[in-house]
Amino acid sequence: MTYSPPPPPGEFASSLAQPRRGAGALIPPAPPTPVGIPTPPVPPRRGRVASVWLFGLLVLVLVGLVGYFLSALGPAASLIGLVVAVVPFLIVLFAVRLVDRWEPEPRSLVVFAIAWGAIAAVAFALLVDLVLSQAVGSAPTEAREVLRAVVQAPIVEEVGKGLGLLLLFVTARRAFDGPVDGVVYGALIGAGFAFTENIQYFAIAFIEGGAADLTTTFFVRGILSPFAHAMFTSVTGLALGLAARRGASFGGALGPWLGGLTGAVILHALWNGSAVFGDFFQLYITLQIPLFVIFILGVLALRREEARLTRNRLGDYAAAGWFTPQEVEMLATPGGRRTGLAWAKTLTGDRTDTMKTFIEDATALAAARQRGISGRDPRAVDDERMLLARTAATRSALLMR
Numbered sequence: 001m002t003y004s005p006p007p008p009p010g011e012f013a014s015s016l017a018q019p020r021r022g023a024g025a026l027i028p029p030a031p032p033t034p035v036g037i038p039t040p041p042v043p044p045r046r047g048r049v050a051s052v053w054l055f056g057l058l059v060l061v062l063v064g065l066v067g068y069f070l071s072a073l074g075p076a077a078s079l080i081g082l083v084v085a086v087v088p089f090l091i092v093l094f095a096v097r098l099v100d101r102w103e104p105e106p107r108s109l110v111v112f113a114i115a116w117g118a119i120a121a122v123a124f125a126l127l128v129d130l131v132l133s134q135a136v137g138s139a140p141t142e143a144r145e146v147l148r149a150v151v152q153a154p155i156v157e158e159v160g161k162g163l164g165l166l167l168l169f170v171t172a173r174r175a176f177d178g179p180v181d182g183v184v185y186g187a188l189i190g191a192g193f194a195f196t197e198n199i200q201y202f203a204i205a206f207i208e209g210g211a212a213d214l215t216t217t218f219f220v221r222g223i224l225s226p227f228a229h230a231m232f233t234s235v236t237g238l239a240l241g242l243a244a245r246r247g248a249s250f251g252g253a254l255g256p257w258l259g260g261l262t263g264a265v266i267l268h269a270l271w272n273g274s275a276v277f278g279d280f281f282q283l284y285i286t287l288q289i290p291l292f293v294i295f296i297l298g299v300l301a302l303r304r305e306e307a308r309l310t311r312n313r314l315g316d317y318a319a320a321g322w323f324t325p326q327e328v329e330m331l332a333t334p335g336g337r338r339t340g341l342a343w344a345k346t347l348t349g350d351r352t353d354t355m356k357t358f359i360e361d362a363t364a365l366a367a368a369r370q371r372g373i374s375g376r377d378p379r380a381v382d383d384e385r386m387l388l389a390r391t392a393a394t395r396s397a398l399l400m401r
Contacts (some may be wrong), residue, residue, distance in 0.1 A: 027316060027317060027320040027322070028320070029320060029321060048106045048109070048172060048174050048175045049106060049108045049109065049172065050108050050109055050111075050112035050168075050171065050172060051171055054112065054167070054171070055112065055115070057120075058112075058115050058116065058119050058120060061119050061120055061123045062119045064123065065119060065122065065123055065126075065196075068126070069199065069200070069203075073200070073203040073204070073207065074203075074207075077203035077204075077206050077207050078199065078203055080202065080203060080206050080214070081198070081199040081200065081201070081202035081203030081206065082199050084198070084202045084214065084218055084222070085195050085196075085198035085199045085202055085222075086195075087218075087222055088194065088195075088198060088221065088222040088223075088226035089191060089194070089195040089198075089226075091226050092187070092190075092191040092194070092226055092227060092230050093188075093191060095187075095227070095230075096184060096187045096188060096191065096230070099180070099183065099184055099187070099299055099303065100180075100184045102180070102303060102306055102307065102310075102363065103177075103180070103181075103306065103310075103360075103363045103364065103367060104360065105175060105181065105184055105185070106172075106175050109168065109172050109175055109185070110188060112164075112168070113164065113168065113185045113188035113189045113192065114188050114189070114191060114192040114195075115192060116161075116164035116167070116189055116192065117161055117164065117188065117189035117190060117191065117192025117193035117194075117195075117196075117229075117233075118192035118193060118195050118196045119192075119196070120160065120163075120164060121157065121160035121161045121163075121164060121189065121192070121193045122160075122193060122196045122197065124156070124159075124160035124163075125153070125156050125157050125160050128152075128156045129148075129152070129156070132152065146276055149272045149273075149275070149276050150269050150272050150273045150276060151269065153268070153272060154264075154265045154266075154268035154269040154272060155265055157193065157229075157268065158232060158233065158236065158261055158264040158265045158268055159261065160193075161186075161189045161190060161193055161229075161232075161233045161236070161264075162233070162236045162257065162260075162261045162264065164189045165182070165185055165186055165189060165233070165236055165237050165240055165257070166240070166253075166257055168185050169240050169243075169244065169250070169253060169257075170250055173244070174371075174377065174379070174383075176240070176241070176244045177241075177244060177245070177367050177370070177371065178241050178242070178244055178245040178306070179237075179238050179241035179242050179245065179302050180241065180299075180302045180303060180306050181237075181241055181244070182234075182236075182237035182238050182239070182240045182241025182242070182244065183234045183237050183238050183241065183299060183302065184237070185237050186230070186233040186234040186235070186236055186237025186238070187230040187231075187233065187234045187237070188230075189233050189237075190228075190229035190230035190231070190232060190233035190234065191229070191230050193229050193233075194221075194226070194228070194229040194230070197229070198221055198222065201217055201221060202214055202217060202218060202221075205217040205218075220280075224284060225271075225284075225288070227292065228268075228271055231267065231291075231292065231295050232264045232267050232268045232271075233264060234295070235260050235263040235264040235267060236257065236260035236261050236263070236264045237260070238260060238298075238302075239256040239257060239259050239260025239261075239263070240253060240256060240257055240260060242256060243256040243257070244376075245374070245376075246376070247374060247375060247376025247377075267291070270287070271288065274287065274288065307332060307333065307334070309366065309370055310331070310332040310363055310366040310367075311328060311329075311332035311333070312366075313365070313366035313367075313369045313370055314328045314331055314332055314362060314365070314366050315328055316369065317365070317388075322388070322391075322392070323362075331358070331359055331362045331363070332362075332363075332366070337359055340355055340358075340359070341355050341356070343355075344398065347398075351397075351398055354394060354397050354398045355398060357394050358391065358394040358395060358398055361387055361390045361391045361394055362391050364383075364387050365384065365387040365388060365390075365391050368380050368383040368384045368387055369384050371383075372384055
């Protein structure tokens with residue numbers, strides 16, 4: 001006997017939800033009683049890790065980038081810029097972690113996203129700037145500086161960052177499930193880019209005006225606007241994530257990618273233009289802060305949608321006897337997770353780590369089932385079986401006396 005529930009009415013009514021539904025994998029009946037503690041299977045890495053060749057390429061680009069910074073800015077100023085740039089970078093990483101903790105992305109992809117923004121996207125922007133300088137001359141004029149800030153920088157920088165998102169979409173598609181993943185990867189790439197860009201800005205400020213100019217630049221870039229690049233690139237990531245949820249192929253994702261990229265460029269140009277054409281602080285209060293609030297509310301809405309889908313998919317397994325309804329609430333709600341972690345801490349030997357693994361495996365199981373019933377991942381059935389075995393093994397370890 002197996003269980004494959006019918007789709008409840010209105011389950012995919014949200015504009016952010018998956019519009020198509022397949023049959024899904026049949027859920028085997030739960031075993032009547034756990035027999036020992038089975039060894040959990042190891043998840044396959046294919047489609048969930050960044051290519052080692054891409055990391056190798058980034059290392060080569062990094063060598064050239066470090067040489068450029070040392071030559072153009074000097075070792076002392078570069079080091080000062082690096083140390084100061086760590087502060088806003090850590091602030092953004094902490095915020096992204098809060099968004100990503102519901103279903104954490106694979107560590108290698110997190111590292112790749114940051115590295116792409118910090119190395120490849122910056123090198124791409126510098127290379128384009130060098131080519132344009134050779135083509136039209138490097139003499140600074142007011143018109144050229146305005147065009148560089150409001151047109152060149154938004155287009156070139158967002159394209160460089162957006163290419164990293166497209167690479168993640170193609171090479172690690174099985175870890176690119178939907179809009180939340182796209183926002184997370186986009187924010188990480190933006191954080192990496194801002195980190196390296198801040199090194200340059202802080203170093204130049206220190207060279208030209210000492211500690212006073214460095215403090216002013218840090219306040220504007222590190223305190224008032226640490227999330228700017230993360231927010232811009234998240235727009236591109238959101239568009240790609242929505243395409244991933246619809247099961248779009250690479251060709252089908254190019255349109256949404258270009259649409260998201262256009263939105264990111266517009267936001268970036270608007271941000272830079274506020275510093276060039278108007279009173280930055282007035283526009284910051286009246287325009288940039290409301291945009292940031294809208295962005296935060298959008299991320300919270302995406303998180304709520306992801307939690308709803310997790311609860312629905314784990315509910316399929318609860319109906320087949322794999323979980324109790326109480327366990328579904330514990331695994332699929334923020335309050336339930338906090339309660340579960342607190343309870344695990346009281347168990348013999350403090351099983352907090354086991355509970356964290358249980359939550360992560362169950363969330364991944366729900367995501368795999370969602371990919372399967374939406375018809376966008378033909379290998380989702382294998383993932384579902386593997387994650388069900390992992391979840392059952394972790395659950396047995398958690399409940400062991």
